[in-house]
Amino acid sequence: MNTLVLPASLALVTLALAACDPAELPDGAPAGACPAPRGPTVHSGDRIADDETWTAEGSPHIVESFVEITEAARLTVEPCAEVQFAENAGIGVAYIGEGQEGALIAEGTEERPIRLAGKDGARWVGVLVQAPGTATLRHVTIEGASGDSPDGEASLVIHGDMTMPVKKPVLVDHVTIKDSISHGVEVNRMAGFADGSTELVVTGSGLEQPAYPLVVSEHALDSIPTGQYTGNARDEIRVIDEGAGRAASGIQTDATVRDRGVPYIIGSSEGATLIVGGTLDGSVAKLTIEPGVVLRFVRGASLSVELFSTEDPATGVLHAVGTPDKPIVFTSAEESPAAGDWMGIWFGSVFQPENRIEHARIEYAGSETHSILLTCNEPGIHEGGVILTTPPPSQFIQHTTFAHITGHGVHRGWRGPSAPDFADTNTFEDLTGCAVSTPPDEDLYCPEPPPTCP
Template identity: 35%
Template sequence: MKTPLIRPLGLLVACAILFPVSMGCDDESSEDNSNQNNTPDAGEACPTPTSGPTIHSGEITADEVWTHDTGPHLITDNLSIQAKVTVEPCVRVEIAPAVRVNVEEKGALIAEADAERPILFTAQEASPWGHIHVSDPGVARFRHVTLENGGANGTTYSGATLVVTANDKRPLKTPVRVENVTVQGSVGLGVLMRGLSGFSEGSTGLTVAGSGASSEFSYPVRMAPEAASTLPEGTYTNNAVDAIDLFAVPQDVQANVTWPARGVPYRIDENIVITGGGHLQVAAGVTLSLGEGVSLIVEGLGAGELETQGTSALPVVVERADPKLAWGSLRVEQGSQMRLAHTKLRGGGADPVTWSGCSLVASGPNDLPLDPMLGVTDVTVSESAGYGVCLYGAAAFRPDAQGLEVTGAGAQSHEADFKGLRHPVLIGASALGTLPEGEYTGNARDAIHVDSHLGVVGEVTVRDVGVPYDIGGDGHLVVGSDELSGTLTLEPNVALLFEQGMSLDVDINGVLDAQGTSSAPVVFGSAAEIPSAGDWIGIYFWGPPVTESTLDNVRIEHAGADCSCVGFSCHSEVYDEFAAVLILDWLPSQAFITNSSFVSIAGHGVNRGWTSDKVPPDFTVTNTFTDVALCAQTLPKPETGQCPETLPCP
């Protein structure tokens, strides 16, 4: 409802008594107040009004046009817009303290001007006004408009000057368009987008400044994660906290969404789940500021995808909101994909129990075949509380993965909850061939941690990535099986270091191809901080194999732990059969270990644990044995006759 005020000369005194100077009873005082309230300078394009002011309050149920000549327009009590209100260029709207303007479901507020004739919504007094609240399917259009000094609405609307509300049912609603709009001086948030509400197509040039000066709600904009793709280009600095707050219901992404770079971080304080086939793209130059324990999760059941699109000049950054508190992880689950390009992950890994303190997690199937679900291109993971990158189960890197750097992993490994979580990468044995070349140094433990429980199936080539591989798991790293073939190829300078009590088992359908060089041997050794003889069991070769293995220029050290094997060779009658290499129940065609060294072995060097009358291959011809506790090689059992009474130690 509007009430025009006629201002004949004889009533100027009465006008001054009835209305404060800020209401514009006379031209001079109105101009002064305009400057005081930072009104855009309209210059000569906006002449002095002659027929105002006009008062508005209550309900508007029929279309209205608010003209400049009848201004200023004074909203003295809460206003409910249930029809179309058009605000013309040059109009100044002054709103009383804590008063709200509600654009209802059938309403429309159209305030469209130009740079020379802007529109201003401002406080009528020193105290802030409430807000403009647009409730979908009501609409609002703002062009060359300033909304200033609002937000007196308490915690319900978080001190925002512009509030937009839609329900949380998809699809996304976009009831508000802004073009060259400024929201400044809000008590709390500048703009609050509730539910699944966003800015409409064509929105651009939004400036939000001075938000949160006197409130706990300190961001320029708060909106749902799925709505962030509608955030206009603009300026979001000079607020109490310069970040876009992605905190609203629903807290998931089920559509194709791009988070654009807008010059300030996105603040995330609750987990965001990409599900239902959703595809979240994070544009180049975006920074995600995550709260304590917060994760971005690509849910497996929904076949979703998370993609970062950084560049070398404009990387995507994921960092701590609080420098002292680790965020959770970027996590992709079975059946979904994650592809990261030119991305820096800093200070994640808050969960030591479920996700081993990892910042980047791929949770794959429990059984083979491999699921290549994690893509990385020039990605850096730094200062993880525990591991840097974890690939669980049959998770693997995508074939095009390259340029992974992990440093500072195990940042909290000195704490009881994170004890032992200190490697740059945790990965399954069958996925080792997918590990990209990169940099894996500067961590609490500079080694790739290999989970052995699924074994090696298929063709797996382990490359030299500059650090060794620590082999852990359920006691045995098995290559092949009775039914499935597996080939483990180790390139020169690769070192497999086995945790206490572990062994490498080459099954009948397995092949171990380890061919180093004299200057870059392949090493099989101990993962202990201070290695010693007998730290791990050794290498089993079960047979007869389909294809014999080849070991050339390798170094086997600190093996010879209890293998619980008895009765395979003649030496079992005198000695334990512990050995660095155990060839059990088959006769090799030749000595398939050549030009190699056995060092610091608690048992025998090679246990020739077969039964045959044929001349056995001799493993001492080209190999060296240093600090071997028992024999360099044992004597096989004869097929006929008995073992000699005096056993040589050849």
């Protein structure tokens, strides 16, 4: 990569310090303070193929084009360094071609942070990392990026390789992403944040369009760091269903949806499906939802705990246990919500006894399931807030409110015993069907006359 350090005479402050040792600090500077910058240093190439360091003294570093870190090269950005990007410039890590490697190491400290921003307010692209490339970002601010690239629409884009297990190529630690033209962070293609990621602040996203602090696939849900995700055009975490409708593509390992202070909006388009389970080896994936989490589903979307209904044990488990003060809410993402906006929670295959829904609220569900389920009720409604295709061993839904639902509250779509009932310890409001539907017996016979809904 071509690098040019301009003469010190171009900057008065640099001229005054020209006789100093490069590592010398300004007079009176406290220990650990940033050294006086001696740049600018201009980086005009488009590829880094050998290890390179951008120093604090060389700041500001001016990047004139989109720079690709490749061929296992390592770009180290020193604490205190400032990097300024020209229009449409940015940094890509292992982003061109399959199997490339590279690393971006930008490790500042609380007293000596690193800043990446547009030069004179230029609309720069941002930082894009493609596994197996990696990035370690500590005490870094990424400011004013446009996210305008063919492979992402965020200031920080993190891509996996579309294979399991989930790749986690980027560690963030006290990173601030601010004033993005579009989204703050995008994590997809079966990627996640690296273990140990913490204190991510995303604010000011969506300067020119409705945008979110985070846009992630379901595979990144478990890795979303602690931090702050408010002050954006849309203060929600958008979840893209990469595994919709495909076996071995949804949530395949245990994962937790944590309360990060903003709702999650589920689905990228109408009819989206957030799948738990579907593993090919029969292992069980458990999705845990913390108290206080709000999940908002786009029109026609669903949460499927095992997508398909077979005679085999389900490979998905849902553990959604809130508290009286912090219930878990499953609701509609529509601006004016109404009954039937989203499908509901579907349990397929032979029920796993570890499933639990407690202290929750399920509302505005009941859109078409596009399935014919067993029922003795008239009319033959096949929709509901929770849809069961096999009998559970216990009344796993407790202290939960079902409200504004097209169809039944709990649709017991099996044949056989009518227990468990679910009516005693749950609340049902504004349903077009029954609180709990009535299944036929093992011989598919129903009571006469057919039961009606209260």
